[in-house]
Amino acid sequence: xxxxxxxxxxxxxxxxxxxxxxFVTVGAFAAYFTVTRFATKVLGIPDTGAYLLSIVVALGVGxxxxxxxxxxxxxxxxxxxxxxxxxxxxxxVSVLLENAQLWLFGPIPYQFDSPFSRETIRLGKIFFSMxxxxxxxxxxxxxxxxxxxMKFTFLGKALRAVAQDRETAGLMGINPNxxxxxxxxxxxxxxxVGGALLGPVLVLTPFAGATVxxxxxxxxxxxxxxxxxxxxxxxxxVGIIEAFTVQYLGSGVIDLVVFVLLLVMLVVKPTGLIAxxxxxxx
Amino acid sequence: xxxxxxxxxxxxxxAVFGAQAQDRVIRIGVLMPISGPASYxxxxxxxxxxxxxxxxxxxxxxxxxxxxxxxSACSPLQATNTxxxxxxxxxxxxxxxxxxxxxxxxxAPILDEAKVPMxxxxxxxxxxxxxxxxxxxxxxxxxxxxxxxxVKVAMNTLKAKTAVILxxxxxxxxxxxxxxxxxxxAAGGKVLAVIDFGRDVNDFTAIATRIASLGKVDVLPTFALxxxxxxxxxxxxxxxIVKGGGGTAVQMGSIWLPYGYDQKAxxxxxxxxxxxxxxxxxxxKMVQDFVKAFKAKYGADKVPTHINAHAxxxxxxxxxxxxxxxxxxxxxxxxxxxMKDVEVTTGKITFDAKGQNSxxxxxxxxxxxxxxxxxxxxx
Numbered sequence: 154x155x156x157x158x159x160x161x162x163x164x165x166x167x168x169x170x171x172x173x174x175x176f177v178t179v180g181a182f183a184a185y186f187t188v189t190r191f192a193t194k195v196l197g198i199p200d201t202g203a204y205l206l207s208i209v210v211a212l213g214v215g216x217x218x219x220x221x222x223x224x225x226x227x228x229x230x231x232x233x234x235x236x237x238x239x240x241x242x243x244x245x246v247s248v249l250l251e252n253a254q255l256w257l258f259g260p261i262p263y264q265f266d267s268p269f270s271r272e273t274i275r276l277g278k279i280f281f282s283m284x285x286x287x288x289x290x291x292x293x294x295x296x297x298x299x300x301x302x303m304k305f306t307f308l309g310k311a312l313r314a315v316a317q318d319r320e321t322a323g324l325m326g327i328n329p330n331x332x333x334x335x336x337x338x339x340x341x342x343x344x345x346v347g348g349a350l351l352g353p354v355l356v357l358t359p360f361a362g363a364t365v366x367x368x369x370x371x372x373x374x375x376x377x378x379x380x381x382x383x384x385x386x387x388x389x390x391v392g393i394i395e396a397f398t399v400q401y402l403g404s405g406v407i408d409l410v411v412f413v414l415l416l417v418m419l420v421v422k423p424t425g426l427i428a429x430x431x432x433x434x435x
Numbered sequence: 436x437x438x439x440x441x442x443x444x445x446x447x448x449x450a451v452f453g454a455q456a457q458d459r460v461i462r463i464g465v466l467m468p469i470s471g472p473a474s475y476x477x478x479x480x481x482x483x484x485x486x487x488x489x490x491x492x493x494x495x496x497x498x499x500x501x502x503x504x505x506x507s508a509c510s511p512l513q514a515t516n517t518x519x520x521x522x523x524x525x526x527x528x529x530x531x532x533x534x535x536x537x538x539x540x541x542x543a544p545i546l547d548e549a550k551v552p553m554x555x556x557x558x559x560x561x562x563x564x565x566x567x568x569x570x571x572x573x574x575x576x577x578x579x580x581x582x583x584x585x586v587k588v589a590m591n592t593l594k595a596k597t598a599v600i601l602x603x604x605x606x607x608x609x610x611x612x613x614x615x616x617x618x619x620x621a622a623g624g625k626v627l628a629v630i631d632f633g634r635d636v637n638d639f640t641a642i643a644t645r646i647a648s649l650g651k652v653d654v655l656p657t658f659a660l661x662x663x664x665x666x667x668x669x670x671x672x673x674x675x676i677v678k679g680g681g682g683t684a685v686q687m688g689s690i691w692l693p694y695g696y697d698q699k700a701x702x703x704x705x706x707x708x709x710x711x712x713x714x715x716x717x718x719x720k721m722v723q724d725f726v727k728a729f730k731a732k733y734g735a736d737k738v739p740t741h742i743n744a745h746a747x748x749x750x751x752x753x754x755x756x757x758x759x760x761x762x763x764x765x766x767x768x769x770x771x772x773x774m775k776d777v778e779v780t781t782g783k784i785t786f787d788a789k790g791q792n793s794x795x796x797x798x799x800x801x802x803x804x805x806x807x808x809x810x811x812x813x814x
Binding site: 251255259260261262264266270273278279280281282285351354355356357358360363364365367395396399400403404405407408 | 475673
């Protein structure tokens with residue numbers, strides 16, 4: 154889901170968002186404080202309801218953050234017609250968000266457990282937590298919803314038109330700036346939900362997102378930058394490779410295996426698993 | 436003319452005495468991680484340092500203790516750049532830090548060459564005091580001092596025959612793992628696997644699944660930072676490997692974990708056996724005075740950890756060196772090297788010829804109970 158947000162922004166804007174990891178962290182903290190300070194204590198909602206509410210809150214916080222950052226930083230820089238400045242600005246936003254969270258929440262890891270992370274499902278010798286099931290289920294639902302939005306709605310088609318050719322789309326009566334803002338909002342909302350889902354899995358500190366973003370970049374490149382289907386396949390592939398690596402080679406070489414795969418892909422098939430086609434690049 | 440001469444003499448006197456007053460300062464550089472995953476070390480360390488300075492009123496023997504804390508991020512590269520800048524600009528008489536072994540190993544040769552003592556309170560790697568540095572002192576037990584006794588407890592108290600060693604992929608993790616493996620195997624134990632992982636790993640399900648497939652495991656010595664250890668314990672409990680999850684294996688750990696790990700890991704921490712160098716429940720007056728002062732400064736619900744205590748002790752040791760007549764880097768080094776049985780909150784300090792604290796008299800083991808409290812085990 155995190156990688157999907159990255160690829161969505163790249164697909165439409167041709168821009169890498171280095172602050173995406175911090176949007177994930179913000180989502181995780183939004184969910185944490187919703188569960189621990191608001192839903193259970195103020196509203197008196199039981200654990201499961203509180204956590205599900207926190208996912209919705211994280212989605213909203215992510216979307217609002219995306220909207221605000223785009224309006225305050227990315228959009229003004231884009232208007233100047235320079236592609237490099239918005240890219241560098243994403244690094245600045247990342248540092249700003251990290252340090253703001255460090256100031257607000259401190260560096261000591263927060264313990265964020267969901268009612269689902271306490272439940273375990275067993276199939277013979279195999280076990281997995283309910284949290285993992287929830288992550289897979291919600292990710293699949295989000296991907297399906299996003300796919301349907303892109304394929305079948307007017308806004309989705311307009312977004313794809315902007316991705317293909319921003320100027321021509323503008324001439325057809327589409328407002329590219331509005332749709333770019335929408336892309337950033339959707340990607341940020343996905344990051345927020347990703348944070349809420351990963352919060353009970355991650356070691357929650359202001360730097361938590363950084364631990365997933367490097368792998369997300371690898372997934373996006375292996376899948377084909379800007380290609381949604383490729384990103385989904387690459388995400389599943391990398392997950393399976395990681396699990397087998399831990400079992401047969403050792404967890405210490407996970408990064409080595411994943412990034413060797415990335416290098417091989419760049420040499421053999423630089424376009425990624427599914428080559429980006431300009432007419433269908435989101 | 437006389438007036439001019441008087442003014443000149445007065446100005447000269449002011450300059451000389453002013454310079455002397457300025458010279459009566461002991462500059463303490465502090466390098467700690469304030470950003471990144473290990474930044475809790477820096478935050479807790481600063482709390483301990485601030486409390487120590489407040490109690491000393493920043494003055495010892497007429498010398499003002501001037502502290503400059505910098506972020507070294509637990510990173511060898513940033514620590515190297517920071518220590519060079521601090522040496523150049525602040526000109527410290529002594530440097531306290533770093534916490535992480537890799538960063539400490541990076542700055543040790545630089546400080547040694549600059550002939551500025553380095554007082555280390557949190558790095559475990561053997562190489563720090565085994566590389567022949569003349570200006571390195573460490574109050575923290577090294578990897579062998581921690582892992583050796585872990586083996587004894589595993590073999591004698593827990594009657595362990597098999598072990599799976601888990602460690603982060605750093606100098607500290609590797610040294611601790613090796614420090615356990617060698618004596619454990621030498622004593623007849625069997626190490627089923629040594630599993631390492633990067634600091635970016637969060638999900639330990641795959642590792643727990645692998646351990647579950649290895650057969651009967653008695654002990655799981657674990658050497659990782661707090662956040663990862665919490666997640667690791669939970670995954671091991673979910674796999675029903677450790678006591679906290681209904682299994683039989685016992686997770687064991689070193690001094691790395693701060694007080695409060697048990698509450699974060701919850702039921703998964705039940706049965707966890709670990710060494711502690713600072714125990715806030717210890718009855719020694721110095722410990723109880725420290726806990727009381729800490730709570731008074733930072734809040735009644737805040738219990739100091741070993742990281743708070745180590746940083747506090749480090750400043751107190753510098754103060755002790757100054758009290759014994761130290762006035763510059765060389766004399767601080769001299770006084771530190773002669774320290775014997777100096778009582779601090781984390782025990783007693785006696786530095787050996789390599790600069791390693793050799794007194795482990797207060798270091799002991801605790802076992803996490805079902806209600807997450809600690810039960811002391813014999814040393």
